[in-house]
Amino acid sequence: MILDSLAVDPVLFEARTGWSIKPQGACKGDVCVPLPGVARADGTLALEALAGRLGMPIVADETSRRWALGPDTAVSGRALCTATAPDLVLPDIDGAPCRIGDLRPQKVVLVAWASW
Numbered sequence: 001m002i003l004d005s006l007a008v009d010p011v012l013f014e015a016r017t018g019w020s021i022k023p024q025g026a027c028k029g030d031v032c033v034p035l036p037g038v039a040r041a042d043g044t045l046a047l048e049a050l051a052g053r054l055g056m057p058i059v060a061d062e063t064s065r066r067w068a069l070g071p072d073t074a075v076s077g078r079a080l081c082t083a084t085a086p087d088l089v090l091p092d093i094d095g096a097p098c099r100i101g102d103l104r105p106q107k108v109v110l111v112a113w114a115s116w
Contacts, residue, residue: 007044009045
């Protein structure tokens with residue numbers, strides 16, 4: 001989930017992550033996680049507190065004022081331990097090999113798509 005603010009709209013958060021915000025906390029399926037201190041006075045959610053409670057990693061680009069919220073890890077048990085991609089070699093738009101490591105220290109957005 002890409003954000004341009006540290007204040008998250010609860011409806012948008014649910015639509016993009018599957019976590020619905022209820023009085024008992026953030027709920028997904030049979031799991032509810034209490035969210036003390038996450039609700040803000042304007043009805044939005046504090047991104048950093050919310051991410052911490054749900055185990056969702058945040059990658060920030062302070063220059064462009066954009067944040068990327070990763071998948072929840074507190075419930076799934078899977079952990080994203082770094083925001084650095086492995087040194088992949090993928091074809092560029094012309095089919096020539098492109099080594100991701102050669103692009104460092106630039107920020108790279110990797111888009112994956114499947115037709116199924």
